[in-house]
Structures are given as structure tokens and as C-alpha cells.
Amino acid sequence: MLRNRLLRLLAAPLALIFATSLFARGQFWDFLGCTQVSESQDHGRIQIARRDRLFFRTIQLRVSGKAIFFDRFVVHFDNGTSEVLPVSERISPETGNYVFDLPGGPRALESVELWYYKEPWGQNPQISLYGVPLPDPNGETIAREH
Secondary structure (H helix, E strand, C coil), X not given: CHHHHHHHHHHHHHHHHHHXXXXXXXXXXXXXXXXXXXXXXXXXXXXXXXXXXXXXEEEEEEEECCXXXXXXXXXXXXXXXXXXXXXXXXXXXXCCCEEEECCCCCCEEEEEEEEECCCCCCCCCEEEEEEEECCCCCCCCCCCCC
């Protein structure tokens, strides 16, 4: 009885994790830019490398090297607006990537500010940013080379 109850409690969160993982795998991620984290700073910025004014609905942060404890992200859009996205989470190469949907209507990205806690990494980690573009006006997703 207790075992069945425990299995039911664990089944829902596990199903959600696997569904999110499958959803992320089915998307095509465009490279948007990267930055090297400095242990002497508490924030950095990734300037969007793409200049074809695509609108993005989802962005993904990938960390390589060492784990980083992030406080928040500030997403700056090309129309002058910005959104603060609280994170308060450690992201490491081993635990995977951080994926989040952008709030608000469709807007082209200009840059992403990353606020993190300074740590003595020894070797500075690298952060890469990827995005899933909104479908083109004809309703088809444009496939792009990495």
C-alpha cells in the first residue's frame, strides 16, 4: 500500500521531466552567441551574433567547464524592452542545460545579461546561448545549419 502510494507520487514528476526532455530534443536550436565567465566579475553579457532579426520563443543556456550558480538573466530585445528572468540555480555541464520560454509577444533578441555568483573556478567556464526561432510567416520552421 505504502509502496504503491510512493510510486504514484514519483510517477508524475518523472513523467513531466521526460516529457520536457522529449519536447526539447524535437526542436532545432540556433546558435546565438557565447561568453567566457570571469571569476573577477559577477555578471556577463552574450551579444546575439545573429542579425537576421529572427523572433525566438525559447532559449537555452549551455555551460561548459565548471558549474555556475546563476541569480538571474536579463533578456534585452531589439525594440528596447527587457525581461528579468529569475533563476537562482546552479547549472553545470553534468546536469544539462537550462531551457526557458521567453515571456511576452514575439520580439527579436539583442543580448542576454547573466548575473551569477563569483566563485574560484580556476578555469573560467564558458556559456553558450541557443534559441528556437518562431515559425516563419508561411507557417514553416526554417532549418538552419550550425
